[in-house]
Amino acid sequence: MHALEFEGVSKAFAEKNVIRDISFSVEQGEIFGLLGPNGAGKTTLIRLLLDIIKPDSGEIRVFGGSLSPAAKDRIGYLPEERGLYRKTKLLDTLVYLAQLKNVPRKEAHANAEALLKSLELYDYRGKRVEELSKGMQQKIQFLSSIIHEPELIILDEPFSGLDPISTKTVKDKILEYRNSGRTVILSTHMMEQAQKLCDRILMLNKGERVLYGTVAGIRKEHRNNSLLVEFAEKRNMSIIQEIPGIRKITEHDGSVEIFPEEGISAQIILQELVRRADILRFEQGLPSLNEVFIETVESGSGE
Numbered sequence: 145m146h147a148l149e150f151e152g153v154s155k156a157f158a159e160k161n162v163i164r165d166i167s168f169s170v171e172q173g174e175i176f177g178l179l180g181p182n183g184a185g186k187t188t189l190i191r192l193l194l195d196i197i198k199p200d201s202g203e204i205r206v207f208g209g210s211l212s213p214a215a216k217d218r219i220g221y222l223p224e225e226r227g228l229y230r231k232t233k234l235l236d237t238l239v240y241l242a243q244l245k246n247v248p249r250k251e252a253h254a255n256a257e258a259l260l261k262s263l264e265l266y267d268y269r270g271k272r273v274e275e276l277s278k279g280m281q282q283k284i285q286f287l288s289s290i291i292h293e294p295e296l297i298i299l300d301e302p303f304s305g306l307d308p309i310s311t312k313t314v315k316d317k318i319l320e321y322r323n324s325g326r327t328v329i330l331s332t333h334m335m336e337q338a339q340k341l342c343d344r345i346l347m348l349n350k351g352e353r354v355l356y357g358t359v360a361g362i363r364k365e366h367r368n369n370s371l372l373v374e375f376a377e378k379r380n381m382s383i384i385q386e387i388p389g390i391r392k393i394t395e396h397d398g399s400v401e402i403f404p405e406e407g408i409s410a411q412i413i414l415q416e417l418v419r420r421a422d423i424l425r426f427e428q429g430l431p432s433l434n435e436v437f438i439e440t441v442e443s444g445s446g447e
């Protein structure tokens with residue numbers, strides 16, 4: 145069963161089309177990325193699926209049906225704009241929020257303690273929210289979206305304001321969540337995280353669907369015939385300049401990406417390289433999700 149389906153959904157604000165005939169589905173047990181530049185319509189799409197606003201046309205199904213109050217309890221939401229009761233203690237905050245989602249008090253307490261431990265915040269359980277750093281508050285906000293063990297979590301920019309360690313902790317938790325068969329919708333501008341975490345993505349631009357599919361498939365589709373080379377010795381990088389038929393080179397961490405001129409095959413480049421140096425790795429280059437994102441937005445192209 146799909147966790148979520150959009151079928152031909154459109155939404156306008158004051159006659160400005162913000163979501164244009166969007167169709168996609170999110171499978172149960174996947175991490176689904178919702179990407180797009182500022183103003184693309186991501187938050188509007190999330191507000192539509194949560195039934196905060198209504199579509200002008202089209203159909204939205206959550207867990208195969210309409211969003212009933214019972215279905216709402218099966219969803220966790222981390223909004224982009226955050227807010228917690230500043231004077232309330234951490235543990236009490238989490239227990240209270242779980243109870244709002246109809247989790248019995250005893251179970252809410254046990255969940256809250258376990259989650260605080262897993263994010264190394266247990267020692268702060270008696271502190272008031274206002275006594276925590278911004279990053280800690282962010283982690284608590286993340287916990288508050290999963291405290292009732294929802295089947296579907298929607299995370300709007302979950303990594304903003306987090307240091308690398310906290311980013312990793314939240315990332316691991318998201319993966320653990322997916323690995324337990326639950327579904328995650330992740331909206332982020334952090335393309336590196338999206339590339340690592342998401343199984344599939346939907347990218348919006350000016351309210352339109354411009355990319356939709358698996359991360360690996362989308363990267364392959366946008367392949368630009370570049371070649372990735374790793375030399376046994378780093379100093380060998382300079383020999384590339386001697387090889388004819390190369391249009392451009394880009395250095396990455398320990399490897400070089402070669403862009404051959406039109407009509408120059410990978411075979412020719414490889415032959416030229418092995419004549420000159422020891423090669424550790426030679427493979428087709430793949431654009432990063434970030435590169436695909438920029439190319440798609442700048443060219444105004446899409447599917």
Ligand SMILES: Nc1ncnc2c1ncn2[C@@H]1O[C@H](COP(=O)(O)OP(=O)(O)OP(=O)(O)O)[C@@H](O)[C@H]1O
Pocket residue numbers: 157158162180181182183184185186187188189
């Ligand atoms: N309530 C509203 N009334 C009028 N226009 C709105 C409303 N909500 C959103 N918009 C407009 O809809 C468009 C999409 O906004 P939205 O917040 O969905 O984008 P986003 O992709 O989430 O952007 P960001 O990455 O900057 O958060 C924008 O042009 C915005 O101005």
